[in-house]
Amino acid sequence: MRTLLVILGFLVAAPVFAGGQVDLATIQRTAASWLDQQLSQYQGQSSYVFGKLDSRLRLDACNAMDVKAAPGYRLAGNSMLRVTCVDGAMWAINLPVKISVQATYYVAAKPLAAGHELVDGDLAPQQGDLGQLPGSVILDPSSALGRTLSAAVAAGAAVRAEMLRAPIIIQQGQKVRVLIRVGDIEVSNDGYAMNNxxxxxxxxxxxxxxxxxxxxxxxxxxxxxTE
Known part of the structure; x- marks a missing residue:
């Protein structure tokens, strides 16, 4: 069940502009509809609280708005939405929002050493607020299994994407098959890898x-x- 928290004082104070202007509450409702859709991907409970916009803003009427996370922000914790009018006027504003997302992320089920290749049983699910966690925590274990840890991870610590590297499939000095494509023609030859x-x-x-x-x-x- 999703809990939608909205600052009631903002809704009361937000003026409705006549004469070809958009009221701030309409912007907030549009942003809320978009945000609900984005957060629906998470199985856990989520909630958000919009910050206040300056009631002195005067924005021309808009037939359609585009909403997305502002550059440099993610949809968790203290965030910012960029709302842009794409039909009827030329304006864009940033709408502050605090987002709480309860979701399943994955931690080390036991102490894991650097250089260890992750296999079934190495990761354990944990519930938490993504707004309180690094944005790179693992949400899908299949994206981590088979990859190698670049650093040791203590039992119970979150596994993050930057800790993982893909397994080496070509070793320096290994004999490899080289496929060379020129237009629609592909030829092959054998060679020796000069690096991992x-x-x-x-x-x-x-x-x-x-x-x-x-x-x-x-x-x-x-x-x-490819030539």
């Missing part, structure tokens, strides 16, 4: 005695080169 690489990373490959090519590591351990 995870999926999607750049890897340099020596083909023959002196030819060096650079491509992208593919999930199967081959290297894709």
């Amino acid at each position: 690489a995870s999926e999607g990373q750049n890897v340099r490959v020596r083909v023959g005695t002196s030819t060096i090519v650079q491509g992208i590591a593919r999930p199967d351990g081959s290297v894709q080169v």
